[in-house]
Amino acid sequence: MGEGSRALKREKNWLPGLLLVTPSIVLVGIFVYGLIGQNVWTSLTSSSKRAVSGGRVVEVTQNEGGLANYTSLLGSDGYQHALWNLLVLTVVFLVGTMLFGLLWAVLLEKGVTAEGVFRSIYLFPMAVSFIAAGVVWRWLLSPGQGEQAVGLNKLFQMVGLDGLQSEWWSTDSRWSMAAMAMPAIWQLSGYVMALFLAGFRGISEDQREAARIDGASEWQIYRHVLFPQLSPIALSALIIIGHMSMKMFDLIYAIAGANSYVASVPATLMWTQMFNQGDKVAAAVNATILLLIVAVLVIPYLVYTNKTESEGD
Template sequence: MRKGIRNWGPPLLLISPTIIIVAIFVYGLIGVNVSTAMTRDSALTASEFVGLANFTDLLSEPRFLHSLGNLGIFTVFFMVGTMVFGFLWAWLLDKGVTAEGVFRSVYLFPMAVSFVASGVVWRWLLSPTKGDRASGLNGLLHSIGLGGLQSDWFQAPGWGMAAMAMPAIWQLAGYVMALFLSGFRGIPEELREAARMDGASEWKLYRYVIFPQLSPVALSALVIVAHMSLKVFDLIMSVTGAIYVTEVPATYMWTALTGAEYGKASAIATILLLLVCIFIIPYLIYTARQERRSR
């Protein structure tokens, strides 16, 4: 018994500050948030325990369902766009291009810019003004004689969230490219040469050799991009602000919080946490199983 304590004591003592900080400022605050979500708490009324009433009210509220629909559209376009462009850029760089370092830096540069800074620029680019007074992308289309392609962008009902995904794709496709490029560079050249010597065509080489090797990278990129899209807030706030057309749960939570509806805001935050867990927990289980198999 003493030997076990002697073995575990020093490592546990070393990481105990981190454990305490995480327990208080992560899990403790999550518990406080869930507790607040179960109360009818606002600046106008006294705190009253209502159980799951805030959650049931939100899931039957048209405004919250609208925000979930917007988030779904944004997430789909954001995930598809970043994965497609990230893979294509990584594939082109892996095939070999002149001045690869320059192209790699160009693709990765948007990732270094904050969503707020890029959102200010994209607010101008996605200006819905049309005709001779158009600016941004609409102005460009008008100047080259393609005025018929001018769009309302984020103000378009329903599919306006697809336009909102454009700046997010521009900003994070380079990050996905870096992940895929590391995956490409991690595949031994001998493996490719062996497949070619066995008569594999270029398509079969990718289908049966390269793509299976890239599947862990693709899964990691997919999970990272998915959980980032579910929490999107600063980009939308900097482009459109907290308006109904582009409202997502995070901006609705901000509206409820600034309106002193603390119970509702906490309930929205809890729902967002559960949505993120839907993507993260299966991924963690999968990676844990893969690590056990590789031992």
């Protein structure tokens, strides 16, 4: 067979596949990367707004354009407050979901009566939308106390634990967002549990038996045999939960409202900038910064995963 025939055969092999994925490539290029590029372009433009001065309508510069838009937003008190809230929310969310997810996975892995029932109970919150869960948790985390107490504060009052009553997320303190993480922990701990449980079930029983023969206690088996093998799963869970926390909007919107300053994060602030203030440039700057924050978290993980898979091959 000549070189021309082999080249034609290779072309026939890859051409159908290319034609099959071309529509997806075009759509992703336009509606993902094209819109990301448009957003970045918008974030670098200048804008002005009309204001009344001396009885006349004048144009007032709202955004200077270029990197000044980014320095202006990052230097504002409102955005720094939103970033701090995001940090508190993410840290508490990650610690809570990983802790409870691992705990429930260990309990189920050890074997309990009616495991299927407990597994369904833990996974059920995942089936509930953040909006629906937020409506319920808004009542549970109501800040009213004393005669106005409802939700958790009412429960504490009924059992004589009045000292545990709190204003939850509604107080303007540096740690108020820790309460906002409670609904998210409740909703996604079951997902982390499923990941860890799958990891436990994937480890051969022979390894445990060998460790027991060597005289290892149950704690030592978990610490030195099982947990090290769950490191890739733990890393995946951290990345997934972490990026969900950083762009969380619907849960906070349902509990505190999109315009709440106390519970504001970059995602809810973006809504305020775009629809309340009419400042699309500031919203685009906010979106770009949020994209960069998520990229800093996700891209190293993708590189690590790709490298690990390449070494495995």
